[in-house]
Structure formats: C-alpha cells, structure tokens
Amino acid sequence: MTNSIDDWRMRERCLLLMAAAMPFSFSVWMTLLNNFSFEMAAFGGTEIGILQSIREIPGLLAFTAIFILLAVREQVFALLSLSLLGVGVALTGLFPSEYGLYATTLLMSIGFHYFETIQMSLSLQWLPESETSKSLGRQLAAKSAASIAAYLMMFIGLEFFNISYAWLYAIAGTVTLVIVGYIKITIPRIDHQQPQHKKVILKRNYWLFYALTFMGGARRQIFVVFAGFLLVQKFGFPAKYIVALYAVNYIVTSFFAPFLGRWIAKFGERRALLIEYIGLILVFSGYALTNDVYVAATLYVLDHIFFSFAIAQKSYLKKIADPKDIAATSSVSFSINHIAAVIIPATFGAFLWSVDPSYVFWAGAAMAVVSLILSFNVPDHPAPGNETRFGANAALPAPAE
Numbered sequence: 589m590t591n592s593i594d595d596w597r598m599r600e601r602c603l604l605l606m607a608a609a610m611p612f613s614f615s616v617w618m619t620l621l622n623n624f625s626f627e628m629a630a631f632g633g634t635e636i637g638i639l640q641s642i643r644e645i646p647g648l649l650a651f652t653a654i655f656i657l658l659a660v661r662e663q664v665f666a667l668l669s670l671s672l673l674g675v676g677v678a679l680t681g682l683f684p685s686e687y688g689l690y691a692t693t694l695l696m697s698i699g700f701h702y703f704e705t706i707q708m709s710l711s712l713q714w715l716p717e718s719e720t721s722k723s724l725g726r727q728l729a730a731k732s733a734a735s736i737a738a739y740l741m742m743f744i745g746l747e748f749f750n751i752s753y754a755w756l757y758a759i760a761g762t763v764t765l766v767i768v769g770y771i772k773i774t775i776p777r778i779d780h781q782q783p784q785h786k787k788v789i790l791k792r793n794y795w796l797f798y799a800l801t802f803m804g805g806a807r808r809q810i811f812v813v814f815a816g817f818l819l820v821q822k823f824g825f826p827a828k829y830i831v832a833l834y835a836v837n838y839i840v841t842s843f844f845a846p847f848l849g850r851w852i853a854k855f856g857e858r859r860a861l862l863i864e865y866i867g868l869i870l871v872f873s874g875y876a877l878t879n880d881v882y883v884a885a886t887l888y889v890l891d892h893i894f895f896s897f898a899i900a901q902k903s904y905l906k907k908i909a910d911p912k913d914i915a916a917t918s919s920v921s922f923s924i925n926h927i928a929a930v931i932i933p934a935t936f937g938a939f940l941w942s943v944d945p946s947y948v949f950w951a952g953a954a955m956a957v958v959s960l961i962l963s964f965n966v967p968d969h970p971a972p973g974n975e976t977r978f979g980a981n982a983a984l985p986a987p988a989e
Contacts, residue, residue, distance in 0.1 A: 605775075606767075607728075609734070609764045609771075610673060611734045613738075615738040616760035620742070625639065625689060627753075628684035629689055631686070639693055643693050646694070648927065649701075650705045653706065662709060663778055665702070666703055669699045669702040671768050672698055672702075673703060676692050676697070680692045680696070681758060712905060713911070713914050721852040726846050729841070735834075739831065790920060791913070793908070796966065796975060797901065799962050809929055813933045814941065815891055819888060833889065857901070860899070861897065861959075865959045871890055876947075936951065
C-alpha cells in the first residue's frame with residue numbers, strides 16, 4: 589500500500605471502530621460484575637479474588653500473541669480477539685454460578701488482552717510517525733465515547749425498564765460483535781509495509797520503554813484496585829456514585845485525549861511523561877492525606893485523566909523501535925505491564941492496606957517518583973540509536989528544526 593492520506597485515514601478508521609467496539613462490552617462487564625456475582629452467583633471475597641486473578645492471567649501471557657501471528661494476520665487476529673470478548677460478555681449472564689463465571693471471565697479476558705496487545709501493535713505500524721500520538725488520542729476519545737454510551741444504556745435499562753443483568757450482558761456483547769461484522773464487511777485487507785518478527789524480542793536498547801511500561805502497570809493497580817475501594821470504605825460512596833464518577837472520567841477523557849495527542853506531537857514525549865508523573869506524585873499523596881470526600885472524588889477524576897498520558901509511551905516506542913520489532917515488542921510489553929497486576933493487589937492489600945490504607949498511596953507516590961526519574965532519560969527527539977538522553981544509546985544528535 590502507498591503512504592497516501594486516504595490509505596492511513598482508512599487504517600485509522602479501522603482502528604477507531606475497533607477502539608470503540610472493545611469498551612462498550614467491557615465497561616458493562618466490569619460495572620455490573622460485583623452486583624451480578626454477589627446477587628446471582630453468591631460470590632464472597634474468596635470467589636471474587638479468584639475471578640480477578642483469572643482475569644489477569646491472559647494479560648501476563650500476552651507475549652504468546654506473537655506465536656499466534658505465525659498463523660494469523662494481525663488484522664484478523666484483532667477481530668477474532670474482539671469476537672472472543674463479545675461472546676464472553678454476551679454469555680456472562682447465562683451462567684450465574686461460580687464456575688460459569690470463571691469460564692466466561694477467562695473467555696472474555698483472553699479476547700480483551702489479546703486485542704489490547706494487537707491494537708497497540710497495529711496503531712504503531714499503520715500510522716505515520718507524525719500522526720501517531722494524535723491518532724492515539726482520538727482512539728482514547730472513541731473508547732471514552734463508547735464507554736459513556738454503555739453507561740447510558742445500563743442506566744436507562746436498569747432505571748426505567750428493569751432489564752435483567754443477563755439481557756444487559758447479552759446486548760453489550762452483541763454490540764461488539766455487530767461492530768466486528770461491520771469492520772469485516774467494510775474495511776478491506778490492510779497489508780503491513782514492514783514484515784514483522786514472529787518471535788519474542790527483548791532488546792537492551794529498549795530497556796527504558798520496558799521500565800516505563802512496568803512502572804505504568806504498577807501505577808494502574810493503585811487506581812484500579814485501591815483508589816475506588818478507598819472511596820467506598822473510607823468515604824462511603826454508594827455504587828451509583830462510583831458509576832457517576834466513571835462516567836465523568838470518560839466524558840472528560842473524550843474531550844481531553846485528542847488535545848493531549850496533538851500536544852505530545854508538538855512538544856514531545858518527555859515533557860508529557862514529566863507532567864504525568866509529577867501529577868501522580870501529587871495525586872497519590874493527596875489520597876494518603878485527604879479526609880475530604882470532594883477532594884478524594886476530584887483526585888479520582890484526575891487520576892483517571894493521567895491514564896491518557898500513556899500515549900507518550902506508545903509514541904516513544906514508535907520512534908525508537910525497528911519497524912520489524914513492533915508486533916513482538918508490543919506483545920512483550922503488555923506482559924511486562926501485567927507483572928504488577930499479579931503481585932501488587934495481594935501484597936499491598938495484605939501488608940499495607942491492612943495496616944493503614946495511606947501506606948498504599950505513599951507506595952504509589954514512591955513508584956511515581958521512580959517513573960519521574962526514568963522519564964528524565966527520554967530524549968527530546970527519540971530515534972533508533974537515540975533511545976535515551978544518557979548512556980550508550982544517546983549518541984545521535986537531535987535533528988535540525
């Protein structure tokens with residue numbers, strides 16, 4: 589294929605449609621999970637803990653995607669993964685039992701984690717370097733818009749029509765499957781300009797990207813596992829307030845992410861990462877110190893906004909990586925990101941939260957400090973051979989303006 593504007597616009601259209609298809613079903617699954625598992629499957633703490641561990645296993649094994657690509661093209665693999673997600677969510681309400689939920693969760697999670705891996709890989713391969721961060725911002729906006737639509741569907745269904753959990757899950761999964769079918773019918777085969785390595789790749793000159801990815805996974809667990817629980821346990825937030833906060837988060841992100849993508853394209857990844865981690869130090873410190881419910885809710889929204897800055901990490905990889913390494917590096921990085929998901933929830937919950945919840949957030953602030961130090965090493969003009977500001981890979985001079 590050529591590099592014409594029409595070509596990459598078609599690629600971006602495919603990426604935007606896939607980006608919207610995923611969160612519609614996943615948002616419904618995640619939002620209803622606690623109520624459904626408790627009310628319909630009589631889950632307690634042990635069962636929900638096992639279920640969440642099952643959900644994270646495919647993320648840890650995301651590097652295996654590179655072996656599947658030996659037999660399946662990435663575009664097809666992305667659609668198959670979305671289909672698994674849609675089917676898993678659609679079936680969730682039909683199996684309201686312990687092992688039924690474990691099975692549908694595993695199916696859903698395999699689709700979700702493989703899709704997230706391939707979506708990142710395709711974005712970095714299909715888009716021109718000058719448009720990567722901008723398009724990633726637009727994809728985040730599409731995800732947010734789809735999540736908002738899912739929350740609206742749930743609210744109307746539960747509040748006005750008393751729709752059962754099973755029907756909500758079925759509708760959500762079906763919407764994802766319909767979008768997959770639409771993409772399959774309307775988007776032609778898109779060939780890569782650069783054939784991809786079909787093996788696991790760990791390169792020393794990508795070490796900074798791996799480190800930032802690992803720390804990003806650790807930071808995500810502080811938000812996903814503990815920030816919301818703090819609002820419930822310490823401040824007594826009912827479920828409807830948590831749902832409302834999620835809706836606010838996605839509304840803000842839908843407007844903010846495209847702006848951020850353009851800003852990163854103009855000012856660079858290092859500045860974005862520095863702002864992100866300085867902000868997270870303040871947010872996590874705020875969680876540890878505040879006793880005000882409104883401050884805590886504001887911190888929760890700010891915390892979510894900073895997720896958008898992950899655009900900078902992906903854009904950084906796009907600029908430093910050998911084009912042939914993109915698929916393999918995306919798969920490995922997704923597994924690296926999920927190492928913390930296996931370790932942090934149980935260890936921080938048992939050894940920090942049980943003593944004093946503030947300790948969890950002070951630990952999060954300390955991790956943000958580590959990430960801030962790492963981000964200082966991102967060069968102003970990342971490129972192959974110029975992966976870091978300091979060290980052996982910092983020899984390439986900055987391009988002339």
